[in-house]
Amino acid sequence: MQTIRILLRNSKPMHKAVVGCSKTATSSVFKDNAIRRSCSLFTVSRKNREIATPKNVTSFNICRQIGATKISPSAVQEQPKFLQLSNINPNFVEMEYAVRGPLVVRAGEIEEEMKHGAIKPFDYVIRANIGDCQAMGQKPNTFLRQLLNLTFCPDLLDCAEYPDDVKDRAEEILEACQGGSVGSYTDSAGLEVVRRQVANYIERRDCINCDWRNVYLTDGATSGIKRILSLLNCEVNGKKPGVMVPIPQYPLYSATIAEYGMEKIGYYLEEETGWSLNPQELNRAINESSKNSVPRVIVVINPGNPTGQVLTRNNIEEIIKFAYNNKLLIMADEVYQPNIYDKKSQFFSFKKVMHDLGHPYNGMELVSFMSASKGFLGECGVRGGYYEIINVCPDVKAMLWKSITASLCSTTAGQVAISALVNPPDESEPSYEQYVNERDDVLASLKARAEIMYEIFSKFEGVHVKPIQGAMYVFPKIEIPPKAAAAAKAKNMPGDTFYAAELLENTGVCIVPGSGFGQKPFTSHFRSTILPQIPLLKEMMNSAVSNGNSDYNSICDSNRPNRPNGRRNTNRNSNSNNCSRVAVSNSNHDNSSGSSSSNSGGRNINRTRGSSHGTSSTP
Numbered sequence: 001m002q003t004i005r006i007l008l009r010n011s012k013p014m015h016k017a018v019v020g021c022s023k024t025a026t027s028s029v030f031k032d033n034a035i036r037r038s039c040s041l042f043t044v045s046r047k048n049r050e051i052a053t054p055k056n057v058t059s060f061n062i063c064r065q066i067g068a069t070k071i072s073p074s075a076v077q078e079q080p081k082f083l084q085l086s087n088i089n090p091n092f093v094e095m096e097y098a099v100r101g102p103l104v105v106r107a108g109e110i111e112e113e114m115k116h117g118a119i120k121p122f123d124y125v126i127r128a129n130i131g132d133c134q135a136m137g138q139k140p141n142t143f144l145r146q147l148l149n150l151t152f153c154p155d156l157l158d159c160a161e162y163p164d165d166v167k168d169r170a171e172e173i174l175e176a177c178q179g180g181s182v183g184s185y186t187d188s189a190g191l192e193v194v195r196r197q198v199a200n201y202i203e204r205r206d207c208i209n210c211d212w213r214n215v216y217l218t219d220g221a222t223s224g225i226k227r228i229l230s231l232l233n234c235e236v237n238g239k240k241p242g243v244m245v246p247i248p249q250y251p252l253y254s255a256t257i258a259e260y261g262m263e264k265i266g267y268y269l270e271e272e273t274g275w276s277l278n279p280q281e282l283n284r285a286i287n288e289s290s291k292n293s294v295p296r297v298i299v300v301i302n303p304g305n306p307t308g309q310v311l312t313r314n315n316i317e318e319i320i321k322f323a324y325n326n327k328l329l330i331m332a333d334e335v336y337q338p339n340i341y342d343k344k345s346q347f348f349s350f351k352k353v354m355h356d357l358g359h360p361y362n363g364m365e366l367v368s369f370m371s372a373s374k375g376f377l378g379e380c381g382v383r384g385g386y387y388e389i390i391n392v393c394p395d396v397k398a399m400l401w402k403s404i405t406a407s408l409c410s411t412t413a414g415q416v417a418i419s420a421l422v423n424p425p426d427e428s429e430p431s432y433e434q435y436v437n438e439r440d441d442v443l444a445s446l447k448a449r450a451e452i453m454y455e456i457f458s459k460f461e462g463v464h465v466k467p468i469q470g471a472m473y474v475f476p477k478i479e480i481p482p483k484a485a486a487a488a489k490a491k492n493m494p495g496d497t498f499y500a501a502e503l504l505e506n507t508g509v510c511i512v513p514g515s516g517f518g519q520k521p522f523t524s525h526f527r528s529t530i531l532p533q534i535p536l537l538k539e540m541m542n543s544a545v546s547n548g549n550s551d552y553n554s555i556c557d558s559n560r561p562n563r564p565n566g567r568r569n570t571n572r573n574s575n576s577n578n579c580s581r582v583a584v585s586n587s588n589h590d591n592s593s594g595s596s597s598s599n600s601g602g603r604n605i606n607r608t609r610g611s612s613h614g615t616s617s618t619p
């Protein structure tokens with residue numbers, strides 16, 4: 001009990017917070033701790049426990065342990081439902097998506113509890129679990145938003161405040177739309193004008209030809225990834241189709257593979273060498289898999305999520321050769337291509353490297369994915385994406401086309417966002433300067449955040465972190481001491497889930513346990529995004545380091561971010577410097593301290609943190 005009190009008041013290091021709890025786990029401490037409190041809030045009915053299938057039992061237990069399964073009494077009394085877990089697609093029961101898993105549900109519950117006056121050792125929850133840039137305060141890109149404004153509200157085309165280059169682009173898009181309106185369906189693969197813009201972008205990037213007819217616009221990268229996996233979902237010689245995915249991986253892949261009943265063939269990234277890809281490991285993985293499945297495709301995420309590595313050109317060449325030797329389609333998930341922070345790293349597209357390798361590799365089948373959700377735009381909710389598919393046999397493309405037509409088209413908002421991504425203003429145009437400033441600010445800030453996180457985590461006892469070369473995440477390895485491991489076991493949780501649950505309850509920081517992404521046996525990790533804006537990030541890390549940590553102070557200056565008008569958990573110990581996570585305003589420029597407003601298309605956005613729902617007020 002004493003340990004917990006100290007931990008709550010003095011905000012011991014993030015790692016120590018967890019370990020500190022666990023050190024006393026064998027005593028009566030856990031009877032009193034935060035997790036136990038939350039468990040007692042929500043009891044799960046026996047009936048609902050029974051419908052958990054054996055396969056699902058682990059995650060169900062975790063939900064229950066951290067209080068995520070909230071069953072209202074009235075739900076239990078409702079009449080029997082025709083649809084039950086036993087008679088729906090079992091693949092839906094099987095699949096898991098850690099990024100929005102039970103801990104995130106618990107984070108939402110904590111916010112609700114705080115709204116109703118619950119006292120916590122923090123002021124608000126920091127959602128470092130998901131790569132949702134604008135949810136964490138990134139300012140929308142003005143050029144993109146103006147293009148959206150003009151295409152969705154063409155009356156504004158007469159408005160003098162909008163620059164001519166944006167107007168020209170909006171008119172071009174509107175002319176391409178049926179009825180001159182973005183409210184009409186587009187061609188199934190998207191507006192030709194935008195597909196041509198994408199092709200030009202790829203040509204500029206790679207200095208090789210791109211046929212716009214190979215470009216398909218999608219609702220974010222996700223829908224394209226799912227469609228291509230679905231296309232490959234065909235048994236061969238009575239065996240399941242196998243999908244090679246990195247471990248750790250972005251769980252969209254494992255979730256979709258499970259949903260489609262395909263076979264996951266995991267290949268481990270090598271943590272020791274900064275999460276590089278060892279071709280020998282690819283061979284090991286494929287050899288071990290062939291008993292149950294026929295490998296059809298290799299997925300490569302570059303830059304990596306959750307690991308933040310950028311593959312070297314040499315590594316990419318090795319992967320291409322491996323794929324060729326094993327007759328695999330390459331799915332290159334390149335959504336983080338603008339997010340490179342390490343000076344020595346460079347992004348090479350698979351298409352470019354395949355091309356440069358020459359025959360026979362330049363004729364290999366490849367699909368490459370891109371998104372408006374990442375990079376410096378961070379328009380996750382707008383759902384813009386595309387993929388380029390090359391060297392695929394025309395008959396197969398015809399079937400892909402047929403499948404796309406059955407979905408009508410992707411959202412026009414997403415298509416406009418992609419247009420803004422691939423067709424930015426050039427030097428001669430009026431929007432250029434602002435566009436470049438905003439782009440560079442976001443990327444510089446992400447780089448700074450990547451460095452801060454790396455440096456601070458490097459100093460944590462029991463935490464091992466690799467430099468963040470790209471993307472938006474850090475994936476440190478954590479040591480779970482024996483007592484913590486025992487406490488986790490007693491709760492039927494993996495060690496990393498226990499760690500993350502403790503962290504959430506004690507500091508309000510919501511991260512994702514490494515098991516959600518896959519990791520080598522007997523290792524534990526967690527993933528945090530680098531997305532909280534710098535003042536908030538400092539607060540987050542401040543929650544995680546001990547009092548007077550000089551190393552930390554030298555990295556993060558002593559400027560405390562201002563607290564906005566938002567709710568504050570008044571009962572907490574206000575003397576505790578380190579524990580005191582005060583809310584911060586959204587900032588245009590991350591290294592500005594204090595509150596700020598951002599101007600987007602004439603609107604003022606002043607945002608406070610504090611709740612998953614009400615984080616923004618938009619006058």
Ligand SMILES: Cc1ncc(COP(=O)(O)O)c(C=O)c1O
Nearest residue numbers: 131220221222250305371373385
């Ligand atoms: C590697 C990777 N691929 C694809 C996606 C999905 O992106 P979108 O929002 O475009 O669907 C994400 C999202 O985080 C991702 O990290």
